[in-house]
Amino acid sequence: MRVSTLKIKGYKSFGPEGVAVTLQDKLAAFIGLNSAGKTSALEALKKLFSSSLNEREIYRQDFHIGRDENPDEITEKELSIEVRLDFFEDEQEAVPHFFSEMVVDEKGSDPYLRVRLEAIWKRTDLTPEGEIDVKTYFIKVAEGEQEQADSKKIFPNHYRSLIQVLYVPAIRRPAEQLKYASGSILYRVLRKIKWSDEFKEGFDEKISEINDAFRGLPEFSTVQDSIAEFWQKFHKDERYKDTLLGFGGSDFDAILKKLEISFSPTGIHKTFSIDELGEGYRSLFYLTLVCSLLDIEEKLAEEEDNETIGITRPLLTILAIEEPENHIAPQLLGRVIKILKTIAEKENSQVLLSSHTPAIIKRLDPECILHFRITEEYETEVNQILLPEKEDEAYKYIKEAVHNYPEIYFARLVVIGEGDSEEVIFNRLMSVLKTDFDDNIITFAPLGHRFVNHIWKLLKALHIPYITLLDLDTEREGGGWGRVKYALQQLIQIGVKKKSLLKLSDDSILSDERLDKMHTWSLTEKESIKDLNSWVNYLRKYNIFYSNPLDLDFLMLTHYPEFYKKSVPKGGGPRIPDKDEESEKFEEKLKSAVQATLKSEDATGETYSDEEKELMIWYNYHFLGRGKPTTHIQVLSSLNNRQIKANLPPIFTEIFDLIPSILNPPPAEDEEN
Numbered sequence: 001m002r003v004s005t006l007k008i009k010g011y012k013s014f015g016p017e018g019v020a021v022t023l024q025d026k027l028a029a030f031i032g033l034n035s036a037g038k039t040s041a042l043e044a045l046k047k048l049f050s051s052s053l054n055e056r057e058i059y060r061q062d063f064h065i066g067r068d069e070n071p072d073e074i075t076e077k078e079l080s081i082e083v084r085l086d087f088f089e090d091e092q093e094a095v096p097h098f099f100s101e102m103v104v105d106e107k108g109s110d111p112y113l114r115v116r117l118e119a120i121w122k123r124t125d126l127t128p129e130g131e132i133d134v135k136t137y138f139i140k141v142a143e144g145e146q147e148q149a150d151s152k153k154i155f156p157n158h159y160r161s162l163i164q165v166l167y168v169p170a171i172r173r174p175a176e177q178l179k180y181a182s183g184s185i186l187y188r189v190l191r192k193i194k195w196s197d198e199f200k201e202g203f204d205e206k207i208s209e210i211n212d213a214f215r216g217l218p219e220f221s222t223v224q225d226s227i228a229e230f231w232q233k234f235h236k237d238e239r240y241k242d243t244l245l246g247f248g249g250s251d252f253d254a255i256l257k258k259l260e261i262s263f264s265p266t267g268i269h270k271t272f273s274i275d276e277l278g279e280g281y282r283s284l285f286y287l288t289l290v291c292s293l294l295d296i297e298e299k300l301a302e303e304e305d306n307e308t309i310g311i312t313r314p315l316l317t318i319l320a321i322e323e324p325e326n327h328i329a330p331q332l333l334g335r336v337i338k339i340l341k342t343i344a345e346k347e348n349s350q351v352l353l354s355s356h357t358p359a360i361i362k363r364l365d366p367e368c369i370l371h372f373r374i375t376e377e378y379e380t381e382v383n384q385i386l387l388p389e390k391e392d393e394a395y396k397y398i399k400e401a402v403h404n405y406p407e408i409y410f411a412r413l414v415v416i417g418e419g420d421s422e423e424v425i426f427n428r429l430m431s432v433l434k435t436d437f438d439d440n441i442i443t444f445a446p447l448g449h450r451f452v453n454h455i456w457k458l459l460k461a462l463h464i465p466y467i468t469l470l471d472l473d474t475e476r477e478g479g480g481w482g483r484v485k486y487a488l489q490q491l492i493q494i495g496v497k498k499k500s501l502l503k504l505s506d507d508s509i510l511s512d513e514r515l516d517k518m519h520t521w522s523l524t525e526k527e528s529i530k531d532l533n534s535w536v537n538y539l540r541k542y543n544i545f546y547s548n549p550l551d552l553d554f555l556m557l558t559h560y561p562e563f564y565k566k567s568v569p570k571g572g573g574p575r576i577p578d579k580d581e582e583s584e585k586f587e588e589k590l591k592s593a594v595q596a597t598l599k600s601e602d603a604t605g606e607t608y609s610d611e612e613k614e615l616m617i618w619y620n621y622h623f624l625g626r627g628k629p630t631t632h633i634q635v636l637s638s639l640n641n642r643q644i645k646a647n648l649p650p651i652f653t654e655i656f657d658l659i660p661s662i663l664n665p666p667p668a669e670d671e672e673n
Helices: 038-049 095-101 157-161 185-190 197-215 220-235 253-258 279-302 331-346 393-406 406-410 422-431 452-461 480-492 512-516 527-543 550-557 562-564 581-597 611-624 630-639 641-647 650-663 668-672
Strands: 003-010 019-022 029-032 074-088 112-122 131-139 152-156 161-170 316-322 350-354 368-376 378-382 414-417 442-445 465-471 542-548
Touching: 003 038, 003 161, 003 316, 019 378, 029 038, 029 331, 038 074, 038 112, 038 161, 038 316, 038 350, 038 378, 038 414, 112 414, 157 161, 161 279, 185 279, 197 220, 220 406, 253 406, 279 316, 331 350, 393 452, 414 452, 414 542, 414 650, 422 442, 422 550, 422 630, 422 641, 452 465, 452 480, 465 650, 480 512, 480 527, 480 542, 527 542, 542 550, 542 650, 550 562, 550 611, 562 611, 562 630, 581 611, 611 630
Parallel strands: 029 350, 029 368, 161 316, 316 350, 414 442, 414 465, 465 542
Antiparallel strands: 003 019, 003 074, 074 112, 112 131, 131 152, 368 378
């Protein structure tokens, strides 16, 4: 049994149109930036199924107020929170309880359960806060069908013991959960035990014996008599006139309220209470209590004839954890997620967590992640992580990519490059061009070299804008026209219309046949190079930029040649024959450098200038014989901001100028006008 869909309408940041949160597995993660609605979604489950009446209470501030609404003019508001519960084939225990309330989509399909909370707030003249009417129902028609007057049946209160929510807030207070008070974890654990009357009587006798022994001490009696004497001097009421000094109360329930956990050894020869632990350990112990509760319930349920079973365990316990990373060292988060996955695998448990840290997200399957964001209307929107089909070659690559770069989920803008060189260079240029990626929540991801359309599709689904910097690779296999063709095809894959994308200067449309053969187009004439550069410039309209003519490493080398030539160890550098005195050897060196750089024995470098071909000797030395990032770090650290700006490749200026317009677009109404 599990919650498969959570529908929230009109609650807090969830607008009146409603949002359906689809939970594909028994463990789901709600991610996104702060104030995106993650906590509200977890709290919505409390409103439905919490065992505490206070936690189920609906307040005026729970109702959504639209961006353009004036709260003082609102006279009535509605909200609803609905869950769909699906059942597993082998669940013999859960189905009988709900069988008469189940619905089916069609004959032969699996039955499921719909439970909905509906609340209406109305302004009144009598009370400033207005009146709120709340009811919870079984919905007796399938999803998508028209609801009638008899489609709702009141959800009886006794069903709340069968579906319960354990909410772990971001601020952990484990001491509160160690109290024998209604709603606490300890209370729920100890209620599993059926204390016999004989046990209680024996326990009370022993407490009485201890207190009597203390009262028998002369000094103890002196203390009690003095308190009683002065108490009676201060008042003459016959009630409460007698005082009795004792330990831990005089009955069984009073003793239960004094239960505590201590920790040892501590290194200071005394035990620690829970409040003396650091924030991290308190957070971990809170999770320990939750895990222990679920384990105890499972063990007691297995002992069907055991007299210690006090009540039936819930058929479903939803563990809702807000920010499990709070106060916990990063190296322990893997252990925490592993435990939560184990809990989710239990028959009677489901785990939902909220997070905004990549350290958690990278440990979860993308399929179980739901991305929350706030729209321009200040309403929560929830999107699933889009991956290629599992049979697709791209599936494993994209899944691994988002595992390694989970920061993209939390970005306001993603800059996609092809490798480590781009990341090093962009990090240095941030200080030069006065654009702080961290301050603007911009993420760099080197994911552009394969299946880039899937990365685009993923970011587009999450409404995260992106800029892509690719290598043009002119005269390399698949480079030049092939790279342009690749970008055009990837844009078509994500839904860009061909008529606008492939429109030529004469208003004709590039045919599919010509596009398929674009990689074979000539690069030998000046006009063809001009045409290629025209297409490269055109793709900037779609925020796609190219390191032209080869790659980013070569681009930096051509703009800062002297600095790269100087960044060699003493006695190092390529062995270059004298161009005049050893012309044959020089030409041979040049030829091999061109072939190595362009990765082909047939390469001639005819589209490159003589100066560029000579720099390919240094390209081989720095970027094929040594580490690319290391070389760039060394060179860029030797340059000051003024020197970098003096000969900065224009492509970087264009990209950094584009960033503010993406992060702060003009209002929608201006675009319409």
